[in-house]
Amino acid sequence: xxxxxxxLDAALRAQAAKDKVDTTPRSCGGASPLAKGEQPRRITSGDxxxxxxxxxxxxKKLQSA
Numbered sequence: 001x002x003x004x005x006x007x008l009d010a011a012l013r014a015q016a017a018k019d020k021v022d023t024t025p026r027s028c029g030g031a032s033p034l035a036k037g038e039q040p041r042r043i044t045s046g047d048x049x050x051x052x053x054x055x056x057x058x059x060k061k062l063q064s065a
Contacts, residue, residue: 031055 016023025042033047034040 013023025040031051033043033051
């Protein structure tokens, strides 16, 4: 279904452009789901899941210390 995702992405971007919505990627600081040195790219829900799992594991380590 990658074609469907690309088609949906294109449709949403077209609607955003029509509605004059700024879709420029931004960084607001804080935790990053991308590894240090990893080429900047759009993140996925899977990237976020990995990041939050890492934070949960680190939190458990701190609580048990």
